[in-house]
Amino acid sequence: MQNFINQLSQVLEKKYILTQDEDKAPYLTDWRKRFTGKAFAVLLPSTSNEVAAIVKLCAQYQIALVPQGGHTGFCGGATPDNSGKQVILNLKRMNQIREIDIANQTITLEAGCILQSAQEKAAENGYLFPLSLGAEGSCMIGGNLATNAGGTNVLRYGNTRDLCLGLEVVTAKGEIWNGIKGLRKDNTGYDLRDLFIGSEGTLGIITAAVMKLYPLPVSQWTTLVACENIASTIALLTLFQKRANSLLTGFEMMTRESLNLNEKHFPQMANPLQGNPPYTVLIELSDHESEEHVRQLLETILEDAFEKSIISDAVIASNLTQANSFWHMREHITLAQAEEGANLKHDITIPLSSLDSFIRETDELMREKFPGVRIINFGHLGDGNLHYNIAPPLGTDPKTFNETNEKLIHELVYGQVERCKGSISAEHGVGQLKLDDLRGHKGEVAHDLMKMLKTALDPQNILNPHKVVSI
Template sequence: MSHLSEAFTRALEQVVGSAGLIQDPERMNSYLSDWRNAYRGKAALVVRPASTAEVAEVVRLCREASVALVPQGGNTGLCGGSIPDDSGTQVVLSLTRMSAIRAIDVANETITVEAGVILQRLQEAATEVGRLFPLSLGAEGSCTVGGNMATNAGGTAVLRYGNMRDLTLGLEVVLADGRVWDGLRGLRKDNTGYDLKHLFIGSEGTLGIITAAVLKLFPAVHSLTTAWVALPSPQAAVDLIGRMRTLCGDRLTGFELMSRQSVEFVLQHVTGCNDPFNEVHPWYVLIELSDTLVNANLAQMLEDGLGEALAQGEALDAVVASNDAQVAALWALREGISEAQNHEGPSLKHDISVPVSSIPAFIEATDRKLKDAFPGVRIVAYGHVGDGNLHYNISKPVGTGDVPFKAHADAIMHVIYDATIAFAGSISAEHGLGQAKREAAQHYKGAVELELMRTLKQALDPVGLMNPGKLL
């Protein structure tokens, strides 16, 4: 039952129409929990504006009525940032109807899209004009551009192209008072003061609602080669990426590290996945090289680098994919890890980053502390070595129940986050804070940093109606 007045609800319906307002509990259901069903809340209603003007009017009405808003895109996040609280008084503002690609400027290498555009559709639109939009992640078939920007998404190509902060040139944002900031400028140089777009990218809807963006495009990739490499240690991975960067430069677009435990879960639980090697190895990396040239000799370049690595003991074995099917099979081993781990019971997920040079020491120290404190835990460590981002996830010991294992979640988290901070890292590399890491951020971020963040929140959302309870 909605806690909102009939007059307020009618005013919203006048703005967005009957198609843009959802009050039926059954229809609202999919907007009230995340895709993993890890977070669930209640809402007074769901509003689905179809234009920036409608978003602005909805925000203005909510401000006048002191009703909190929870912006939502594809709802594929991992930290509960787009889920309302349990009060049933908040309004979920879904941007999925705002799905227009407004403009493509090939000469300027930019594309202007609305926040509800699905990432895969954005990639396809770039391909249709012979260009590349490089952000790529597991949820690209359902996540939206607005959500990607709200969490400053990274993905598998950050090594070459950067994250959403690096890919965004301009924004259109509805502010907390209903005004619209039109910053949709496709400029790579604009030295006229504060770069306001960076306040909103990564802010998880707590400062304003991103409704559109100007994004960078890149030349299309015409040559690609992929290899699966067995390694003795994480240090070997750091040595190998240094070697490949020196040899290949920007052609190195992917370098994904995986522990044996990660791969074993995929082999056990994901249909059709096979081990590329006959022998078991402790660590693996997936390497991808790409080039804009049609006949770039990437395979030779990759084989040269791997040959040196094998001779130096950095690599133990390697296989280079010879066709698209083999490329897909190698990537399936990497992309299947998260799903596979779910089959082993609760997965305590920690998305951290440390300097690339610190990855080996971080893994060694944290593995040791966890195994000493929680014997039998299975550590699923994998991630994007090139940008220092590790997904350091923990599964329960074999034979342990879910409840007693989850009782250790906070203690396990503190071991991992304490080590992360000790190595000058971050407790969230690409998933944001949402509600999952809000309290941890209060503990691990510095007092001055938190004060500055609260100052920005107070300045831009003084009433506190933009996604309350998230991030801060």
């Protein structure tokens, strides 16, 4: 190992090679504090050439490395194992915005660029970078691409994959693939870009990307709407999709239980709707014409929904501050869960046509088998993505409850997901958390194809081993 470190010092300055326990500690535990590993060293490169040189050394010495960005993932994909023999490759120093091309409506970002910085740079130039996540103040573009992150704007703009036009990637051999092209049409064989997006650093290390920009909306209107059941929320979504079409940029669902938990830990975020209804829907319309146009459209659709008895109450934000407070309600649910204690999370996708039956039947099964359990269900209803999370009954020790029931609860929820032909990971990835569940979910053929890709692109298995798929 000393020879490895000696050669590393020819690539990085000593201060960017962290080997002391106190220096490595911030990089070893995931955001949820669910996974903690050990690492021989934490390396902090600042260029793609440095990344390539590090990977070549790792290949030479057969040392596995774990790529890491903002370390905000939920599935342990950027956390090392407990062997103490892996190195962490943190890309936070690769944080440059290389170029913004106004004519082409693209922005070229390095992997360590903070998402919020990209949003702000785009806005300074009169454009929108639409990827938006609760962790946008600390998550990084490389991690967003590696997990194909979703967020609140998927309904209109798609996942991170849909926003990406080109990549720069360091392969397992330490070679640099320069796919940095801002082309919307490039039909030249296999789409290598899509191999690496969503692969969680197991096939290559994303070091830069060309991302799409969109014109900034002239106006945005946000409303909170009360629904009595999930069927009504689906009917409301259909109504908005028909009437507002591409102007619909946000459609988020929050249950009464999730907002009760929110208010418990953040009293200033009480639901402004009367009676805190069973389902609260947050809706956002964005327009490039005028404020008056989108306001009138929003009011017309809501009036129609009232007349059809789809909704029972609605509050339209009167200014940006109030609109932000509506979004903060939604974004703070995850923080409220963290304050409450450990809970069992499920980041799932269900076809909208099956959403009503999934929630009704899964809720019933959960409460039957685990009396008093609290179901904290919320998510991006517009694209079918639920965060179907389970908190232990009040007065129950969370650690004991989770350790005793985690396997059975996951099996129950994932069984319902399979029944509805959904997905066990909508936007958080697989990491190490869902590694053992993937074969059953994907099926033997798909899982074996993934293993073949991993073996072909990383035959030494040095890139983030035992994440997503094991070989």
